[in-house]
Amino acid sequence: QSALTQPRSVSGSPGQSVTISCTGTSSDVGDYNYVSWYQQHPGKAPKLMISDVTKRPSGVPDRFSGSKSGNTASLTISGLQAEDEADYYCCSFAGSYTYVFGTGTKVTVL
Amino acid sequence: EVQLVESGGGLVRPGGSLRLSCAASGFTFSSFTMNWVRQAPGKGLEWVSSISFSSRYISYADSVKGRFTISRDNTKNSLYLQMNSLRAEDTAVYYCARVASGSYNSWGQGTLVTVSS
Numbered sequence: 685q686s687a688l689t690q691p692r693s694v695s696g697s698p699g700q701s702v703t704i705s706c707t708g709t710s711s712d713v714g715d716y717n718y719v720s721w722y723q724q725h726p727g728k729a730p731k732l733m734i735s736d737v738t739k740r741p742s743g744v745p746d747r748f749s750g751s752k753s754g755n756t757a758s759l760t761i762s763g764l765q766a767e768d769e770a771d772y773y774c775c776s777f778a779g780s781y782t783y784v785f786g787t788g789t790k791v792t793v794l
Numbered sequence: 795e796v797q798l799v800e801s802g803g804g805l806v807r808p809g810g811s812l813r814l815s816c817a818a819s820g821f822t823f824s825s826f827t828m829n830w831v832r833q834a835p836g837k838g839l840e841w842v843s844s845i846s847f848s849s850r851y852i853s854y855a856d857s858v859k860g861r862f863t864i865s866r867d868n869t870k871n872s873l874y875l876q877m878n879s880l881r882a883e884d885t886a887v888y889y890c891a892r893v894a895s896g897s898y899n900s901w902g903q904g905t906l907v908t909v910s911s
Contacts, residue, residue, distance in 0.1 A: 687840075717896075724839075729901040729903055729904060730898070730901055735894075736896065773838060777896045780853055781844040781846065781852070781853040782855075785839040785841055
């Protein structure tokens with residue numbers, strides 16, 4: 685049950701694109717298409733941004749997209765906006781009703 | 795509207811016990827797997843425990859196994875977390891979250907548990 689590895693921080697100017705990686709193992713990210721991404725603003729509960737690797741829930745802007753290759757999943761924010769500044773966490777199903785979260789990435793809009 | 799409301803947090807001494815509750819509304823509670831997720835102050839999210847819709851399948855993070863017990867009462871639309879032998883490192887905001895298709899599509903506002911002497 686080791687945490688998935690994410691970069692500590694990424695940054696970009698408004699309008700630019702940023703990508704956050706999420707590296708796990710063949711027992712979690714690599715074995716299931718149940719990777720999700722969450723946005724968390726300070727003092728708030730997390731918000732689902734991407735489910736099932738690539739699916740965007742209703743209401744989530746289409747500038748958020750997800751992908752996966754092998755044991756690494758990625759979240760891309762295209763056309764970065766000021767309100768996207770937040771912490772982002774990936775999460776993967778790991779079998780037998782267990783889950784594992786990523787270490788978290790702080791996105792800064794310059 | 796889906797609502798999850800946690801309660802039961804507070805200050806407890808090391809070695810003590812606490813029971814968290816999560817009241818669910820706005821959806822068919824008995825049809826969903828539910829989880830507890832926690833976040834220590836200034837730290838990341840950590841999965842704690844999971845319970846299937848019928849309570850048949852239950853799992854725990856290694857960090858809480860043997861000390862925490864998850865349960866649910868589908869007649870009361872409620873989820874619970876009994877926490878025993880609490881340690882300082884259990885200090886965190888505890889969220890209940892609804893699972894759908896392998897992701898958490900609804901979260902409560904969280905309840906703070908502080909373990910300190």
